[in-house]
Amino acid sequence: MTPSQTLAQLWRLARLPEEALAFARLTGSDPVYPSTFAVGAAAQTTVAAAALAACELGHERGAPRQAVTVDMAHAAAECTGWFAVDGRTPELWDKFSGLYEAKDGWVRIHANFLHHREGALRLLGLDPATCERKDAEAAMRAWKAVDFETAAAERGLVATAMRTFEEWDATAQGQAVARAPLFTIDRIGDAPPLQLGHPGLDPGSMAARPDGCRIESGMTPLDGVRVVELTRILAGPVGGRALAAYGADVMLVNSPHLPNIEAIADTSRGKRSCHIDLRGSDGKAAMDALLEDAHVFIQGYRPGGIASLGYGPDEVAAKRPGIVYVSLSAYGFEGPWAGRRGFDSLVQTAMGFNLAEGESLGKPRPLPMQMLDEATGYLIAFGAATALRRQQREGGSWHVRVALAQTGQWLRSLGRIERGLDAKAPDRAQWHETSASGFGQLTAIRHSAQLSRTPARYARPSVPPGYSPPHW
Structure with missing residues (x-):
């Protein structure tokens, strides 16, 4: 399929108005980065879908439609996640992360968080305080790949055996993912259409205004939309950042006792960022206060983690009828791996x-x-904007579900690029933007969706976790 056909496929899966597709402008073609997969098309079409859906919500609220242009090379460069702080490009991988040769194949370990690294090393029979990478490599050669994968999963660690496509397809999880759609958007409760207020207005006065959800032609598509984002790694933060670029007020919520990766400097552009500890009554009270005026709730923690604290989709819909709740999973929501932790690098390896x-x-x-x-991050933004539009038209509370493995299945369906590994990466400097941030001078890739009337931008600088108070 062409990128335009791929975008149309996403659009129809979301049951959005066909006439809006005429406002999408897609330029460029694969390969744009060295890959035999259509990574350029995947980047371009998911970015375009997110931006176009945000604009369609703006149109539902009274604004004229506007053109959305996405260049493939720019979108792919944005999806590399490149950034620098004060001229330094962080090292994104721990020295123990990566591939290890096993007795009968390969295993990938994700060791960027201390507890994951130490757990994997102890499983290998090593002392995390003294061992080196070569010690871990030697120890892994005594394991069968799937045996290590299984033992790691039983301990809540993140490692996976490397498989071929055919081997993945033969697994029960591969079959469950193959049966699942790319994303789902389901109604989970009854509620009237929410008022989508404008920033700076008192919530009480917003609710009293009959036109509180409408916007004028010069306002951003998501003006007045409030998003609570509970995510930590990449897909969830990318989704929240995209919503911020289209005008949403995004509150990133971190727990004060959990670590983050350095990419948070890039993915926090446009957001507020507060600390809330949901393990205590004060934290729950703070979260409930945020939810009173929220329209979207995004969570990307391990399966069941947020629900165990009282903030699963049904619980949040009961607290805030009309909410759009977005759930992110690694391996999907059905099958024997539905509860398994995972990250992009591991899902790529397993699949x-x-x-x-x-x-x-x-x-x-x-x-x-x-x-x-x-791509899953932009599908989060796409699903959230689509569900918000349905909420405005039909009322109800809504649950959007996306998963890295389902996105992988979709990427695979886009086909292979002949001689794609011969491609030369574009010069990303043409898309750099530099701004002051709470982390230092931040240089990163500007957003690749160009909106003709209300340009996408990050209205707030990137700030560290806990910088913002936990209220709107």
Whole structure:
């Protein structure tokens, strides 16, 4: 399919108005980065879907439709997640993260968080305080790949055996993912259409205004939309950042006792950022106060983690009828791995992408960016804007579900690029933007969706967790 056809497929899956597709302008073609997969098209079409859906919600609220232009090379560059702080590009991988040769194949370990790294090393029989990478490599050669994967999963660790596409397809989880749609948007409760107020207005006065959800032609598509975002790694933060770029007021909520990765400097552009500890009554009270005026709730923690604290989809819909609740999973919501932790690099490995990408080279090779994370992030924004539009038209509370593995299945369906590994990456400097931030001078890739009337932008600088008070 062409990128325009792929975008139309996403649009129809979301049951959005066909006439809006005429306002999408997609330029460029694969390959734009060295890959045998259509990573450029995946980046371009998910970015375009998110931006166009936000504009369609704006149109539902009274604004004229506007053109959305996305260049493929720019979108793919944005999806590399490149950034620098004070001229320094952070090292994104821990030295123990990566591929290890096992007795009968390969295993990928994700060790960016201390507890994951130490758990994996102890499972290998090593002392985390003294061992080196070479010690871990030697210890892994005594394990069968699937045995280590299984033992790690039983301990709540993050590691996976490397599979071919055919091996993945033969697993029960592969079959469950193949049966699932790319995303789902389901009504989970009754509620009247919410008032989508404008920033700076008192919530009480917004609710009293009969036109409180409408916007004028010069306002951003998501003006007055409030988003509570409970995410930490890439897909969820990318989704929240996209909503912020289209005008939403996004509150990133972190727990004060959990670590973050350095990419938070990039993915926090446009957002507020507060600390709330949901393990105590004060934290729950603060969250409930945020929910009183929220329209979207995004959560990307391990399966069941947020629900165990009292903030699953049904509980949040009961607290805030009319909410759009977005759930992110690694391996999908059905099948034996539905409760398993995972990250993009692991899902790529488990599903067969690493072996397929490196087949012509004779060695495993990851995709040139965390494409499953990035595309899923834009699908989060796409699903949230689509569900908000339905909420405005029909009322109700809504649940959007996306998963890295389902995005991987979709990416695979886009086909392969002949001689794609011969492509040369574009010069990303043409899309750099530099701004002051709470982390230092931040240089990153500006948003790739160009809106003809209300340009996408980050109205707030990136700030560290806990910088903002936990209220609107």
